[in-house]
Amino acid sequence: MADTKNEMLETSEAQIAAHWKEEEYYYPTAKFISQANLVDHDVDKRFSLENFPENFKEYADLLDWYKYWHTTLDTSNPPFWRWFVGGQLNVSYNCIDRHLPKNKGKAAIIFVPELENDPPLAITYQELYVRVNETAALLREFAGLKKGDRVTIHMPMVPELPITMLACARLGVIHSVVFGGFSGMACGDRIADSGSRVLITMDGYYRNGQVQDQKEKADIAVAQAKGLGAEVDKVLVWRRRQGKNLSVTPMLKGRDYFMDEILKDYKGKRVAPVPVAAEDPLFLMYTSGTTGKPKGIQHSTGGYLAYVTGTAKYILDIHPEDIYWCMADIGWITGHSYIVYGPLALGTTSLIYEGVPTYPDAGRPWRVAEQLDVNIFHTAPTAIRQLRKLGPEEPRKYNHHFKLMVTVGEPIEPNVWRWYYDEVGKKEAVIVDTWWQTENGGFLCSTKPALNPMKPGSAGPGVPGIHPVVYDEKGNELPPGAERAGNVCIRNPWPGIMQTIWGEPERYVQTYYAKYCKNQQSKDWKDWPYFAGDGALYAGDGYIRILGRVDDVINVAGHRLGTKELESACLTVPEVAEAAVVPVIDPIKGRVPEVYIALKPGVTTDPKEIQKKVISAIENIIGKMARPSHVWVSEDMPKTRSGKIMRRVLTAVSNNMPVGDVTTLANPEIVEHIKIMVQSQTKRTPAGETPDDIKRFGQNE
Numbered sequence: 001m002a003d004t005k006n007e008m009l010e011t012s013e014a015q016i017a018a019h020w021k022e023e024e025y026y027y028p029t030a031k032f033i034s035q036a037n038l039v040d041h042d043v044d045k046r047f048s049l050e051n052f053p054e055n056f057k058e059y060a061d062l063l064d065w066y067k068y069w070h071t072t073l074d075t076s077n078p079p080f081w082r083w084f085v086g087g088q089l090n091v092s093y094n095c096i097d098r099h100l101p102k103n104k105g106k107a108a109i110i111f112v113p114e115l116e117n118d119p120p121l122a123i124t125y126q127e128l129y130v131r132v133n134e135t136a137a138l139l140r141e142f143a144g145l146k147k148g149d150r151v152t153i154h155m156p157m158v159p160e161l162p163i164t165m166l167a168c169a170r171l172g173v174i175h176s177v178v179f180g181g182f183s184g185m186a187c188g189d190r191i192a193d194s195g196s197r198v199l200i201t202m203d204g205y206y207r208n209g210q211v212q213d214q215k216e217k218a219d220i221a222v223a224q225a226k227g228l229g230a231e232v233d234k235v236l237v238w239r240r241r242q243g244k245n246l247s248v249t250p251m252l253k254g255r256d257y258f259m260d261e262i263l264k265d266y267k268g269k270r271v272a273p274v275p276v277a278a279e280d281p282l283f284l285m286y287t288s289g290t291t292g293k294p295k296g297i298q299h300s301t302g303g304y305l306a307y308v309t310g311t312a313k314y315i316l317d318i319h320p321e322d323i324y325w326c327m328a329d330i331g332w333i334t335g336h337s338y339i340v341y342g343p344l345a346l347g348t349t350s351l352i353y354e355g356v357p358t359y360p361d362a363g364r365p366w367r368v369a370e371q372l373d374v375n376i377f378h379t380a381p382t383a384i385r386q387l388r389k390l391g392p393e394e395p396r397k398y399n400h401h402f403k404l405m406v407t408v409g410e411p412i413e414p415n416v417w418r419w420y421y422d423e424v425g426k427k428e429a430v431i432v433d434t435w436w437q438t439e440n441g442g443f444l445c446s447t448k449p450a451l452n453p454m455k456p457g458s459a460g461p462g463v464p465g466i467h468p469v470v471y472d473e474k475g476n477e478l479p480p481g482a483e484r485a486g487n488v489c490i491r492n493p494w495p496g497i498m499q500t501i502w503g504e505p506e507r508y509v510q511t512y513y514a515k516y517c518k519n520q521q522s523k524d525w526k527d528w529p530y531f532a533g534d535g536a537l538y539a540g541d542g543y544i545r546i547l548g549r550v551d552d553v554i555n556v557a558g559h560r561l562g563t564k565e566l567e568s569a570c571l572t573v574p575e576v577a578e579a580a581v582v583p584v585i586d587p588i589k590g591r592v593p594e595v596y597i598a599l600k601p602g603v604t605t606d607p608k609e610i611q612k613k614v615i616s617a618i619e620n621i622i623g624k625m626a627r628p629s630h631v632w633v634s635e636d637m638p639k640t641r642s643g644k645i646m647r648r649v650l651t652a653v654s655n656n657m658p659v660g661d662v663t664t665l666a667n668p669e670i671v672e673h674i675k676i677m678v679q680s681q682t683k684r685t686p687a688g689e690t691p692d693d694i695k696r697f698g699q700n701e
């Protein structure tokens with residue numbers, strides 16, 4: 001066990017995290033504070049542990065309930081928390097219908113197509129209401145879907161994606177949105193795991209100015225699911241352009257249907273929102289973990305919607321009159337919580353952009369912001385780094401003004417943060433660095449924008465009602481100011497926390513709670529800290545600085561990838577005997593995967609061929625976003641005497657870090673071979689901005 005724990009620390013992203021010095025505070029402007037939703041210093045007291053769990057009523061009261069709950073939190077079966085028990089509501093009603101009396105003519109969604117000559121499309125709350133109703137009618141009557149059924153949605157960034165999600169929510173159907181960039185095979189695995197009979201997709205979309213065929217993935221997905229014993233009987237295909245088919249893939253008669261054709265039969269149809277229990281699942285979202293199989297994170301209806309609405313109001317400072325633009329993909333949790341559900345529940349205007357931020361050039365986001373007068377902007381460090389690299393002075397050319405900007409998904413380097421603040425935000429926008437995960441539903445750590453100063457590179461304290469704690473490997477608390485990195489956990493449950501892993505309750509307990517739960521028989525929630533799987537430093541001011549994952553997950557440009565999934569994909573290439581995937585620091589994407597493989601004895605294929613095969617296996621089985629930066633073919637892997645591959649050593653070589661003592665390995669000489677191969681073909685410099693200040697996670701234990 002001790003060995004495994006060590007291995008966890010040593011091969012992780014956090015291992016290669018570059019630390020930087022303490023930074024100066026930045027303060028919100030008086031102008032921002034004067035209009036902010038949360039200006040009340042009492043909030044910390046209100047959301048203190050003494051007031052837990054009733055404090056979270058404040059969020060649930062932002063929603064309309066058909067039936068008010070009787071128990072705010074039921075903790076009788078830890079760690080299966082049940083929030084707002086007895087309550088009934090409907091998410092689609094809360095995001096649409098309730099805004100109609102006052103705001104039916106207001107834009108709910110503004111869709112910005114990637115092609116700049118295509119005009120933006122505004123969809124009012126009334127139009128959204130009509131489209132969601134018609135879609136819900138189709139799903140119920142044509143596809144035969146009802147409350148509790150699962151549906152897999154594999155779509156690009158178009159308004160039809162939230163329309164489909166909201167139509168599911170109207171019926172109580174559980175949606176499982178798979179990020180559009182995932183391959184057909186990856187989608188098929190998720191269809192099978194969730195037991196979806198219906199797949200909803202789109203013919204194609206635009207990316208980097210090119211048409212991408214999305215429908216072709218549907219055929220692969222259905223075949224993959226079938227191989228796993230799951231039968232898909234309907235594939236519903238939205239069309240990106242009216243009257244055109246952007247996919248060359250044929251439609252299969254009796255299985256595939258164009259949504260626009262079927263929708264004609266449901267014109268003007270209305271579907272009463274189905275009241276569901278607060279505890280009924282709203283959606284599944286698959287995410288990578290330590291083992292090969294992705295986990296179907298199950299989110300509730302009431303707790304989830306209350307939490308994303310409350311945090312969107314207080315941390316994103318969303319007011320109904322704002323124009324809010326989050327550039328994340330709706331296929332990831334950020335898009336679910338903070339493009340669709342939180343903003344629409346608050347009745348604001350949420351902008352959806354189809355394409356890549358740098359198309360056709362690095363001025364695009366600022367042109368969009370200027371034209372549509374966006375005042376809240378939400379993106380990830382990867383996009384910020386890319387925009388800074390390609391157009392450092394672009395933002396100055398445009399007359400956009402943000403009151404608040406968000407960074408999410410990866411640690412942000414202080415100099416990247418400062419560019420965002422100075423150039424993009426023009427020193428007037430507040431930045432919130434929000435740390436959280438798919439499993440959490442909404443934010444965990446961030447500054448409260450009008451109340452706490454910002455500190456570049458640090459997420460900040462726990463958001464209202466979230467009480468973080470940092471433990472060392474042995475379970476000792478590392479208090480604020482401890483100057484040692486540890487594992488960040490949350491002491492208490494909160495309404496946005498997942499309910500379980502779909503179909504794998506035991507894995508849920510093991511992954512998130514077993515590590516620091518001292519007594520698994522305990523019925524006291526205080527004994528069940530939530531283990532996030534991130535390394536962190538707790539500064540003296542109570543701000544948390546996230547270093548990266550401590551498990552076998554690599555965060556590539558904000559996409560969370562399991563190294564074990566990548567390794568399994570490599571092993572499908574017949575010549576490959578062994579594979580190891582490690583994270584490498586990348587100046588734009590944060591981290592990229594690098595692959596080491598050893599070939600089966602007697603294989604004489606040209607290594608270049610093998611490299612190509614490995615890359616295409618990864619792209620087909622997972623998706624293009626998982627493409628490794630290098631595939632190193634070696635005659636062997638560094639191994640312990642018991643035959644375990646030492647990924648720690650490979651991580652060190654790939655990041656040009658000291659490999660440490662390798663004399664106890666079974667084959668120490670191979671390390672030198674690999675080092676020479678890697679260093680002769682790459683020009684790696686040690687990771688991080690201030691190499692003299694590097695204090696690495698795990699080395700100070």
Ligand code: WTA
Pocket residue numbers: 287332333334407408409410411412433434435436437438439459532533534546547548549555558559560
């Ligand atoms: C990382 C994305 C540093 C972290 C919302 C976490 C961050 C993983 C931040 C979850 C941040 C997220 N600073 N790291 N502000 N936000 N992360 O599930 O390692 O796609 O565990 O959720 O992203 O990724 P996920």
